Amino acid sequence: MLSLFRLRHLMVSQMSLDTKSPNDISTFPVSSLITIPAVILQDLLGAIQELKDEVAALREERAQDHQEMATLTARMDTLTARVSSLESMEEQDISRVCLDIAQDRQRITKLEKPPEPQPTQKDRAEILRALLAANNGKMLASEARKKMHLRKDLFSKLLKTCDFLETRPLHSDRRKEIIILK
Numbered sequence: 001m002l003s004l005f006r007l008r009h010l011m012v013s014q015m016s017l018d019t020k021s022p023n024d025i026s027t028f029p030v031s032s033l034i035t036i037p038a039v040i041l042q043d044l045l046g047a048i049q050e051l052k053d054e055v056a057a058l059r060e061e062r063a064q065d066h067q068e069m070a071t072l073t074a075r076m077d078t079l080t081a082r083v084s085s086l087e088s089m090e091e092q093d094i095s096r097v098c099l100d101i102a103q104d105r106q107r108i109t110k111l112e113k114p115p116e117p118q119p120t121q122k123d124r125a126e127i128l129r130a131l132l133a134a135n136n137g138k139m140l141a142s143e144a145r146k147k148m149h150l151r152k153d154l155f156s157k158l159l160k161t162c163d164f165l166e167t168r169p170l171h172s173d174r175r176k177e178i179i180i181l182k
Helices: 004-015 038-112 119-134 141-148 152-161
Strands: 138-140 165-169 177-181
Touching: 119 138, 119 141, 119 152, 119 165, 119 177, 138 141, 141 152, 141 177
Parallel strands: none
Antiparallel strands: 138 177, 165 177
16 A cells, blocks of 8 residues: 555655645646656555555445344344343242242141140040049050040040140050140
8 A cells, every 4th residue: 555655755756856845735736737657646546446445345344343233232132031031930930939938837837836626626635634633643545545435546636636734655664655634
């Protein structure tokens, strides 16, 4: 590419014959025809062509940049939509997990709390209390069950609902349980 310095140098060398200053535009001839040597004209045309090629290359590069920007913008929009979708799914999952935790806590609380006695169990509990009171507050569990005419599973449930008594293994025979009033 023909640099401005070289172009100016060529112009100065041609004008040195006239001994005019190249910086003073008023010193150029006023006539409409200018005589330029063929070498300088070819250099100017070559420099102009190089500049045109560079401008075309820059335009092509700019077009590629615009296309890349459009592609990246579309990709970013897709990723933004996907992130939004994932965030909403995450919020739903968190809500579901929180609800599950609350329900589990309620279930655990129910399991830890002794069950409320049924009306028949309340009556049976009063009968058991009276039976224990009549036997000085202590009695073998098997004897109490037989006297109340209850199955083993019903009697076991009754003992779990009664908070006024405690059960311990019999000291002489650990296989048997004794019921004691508190």
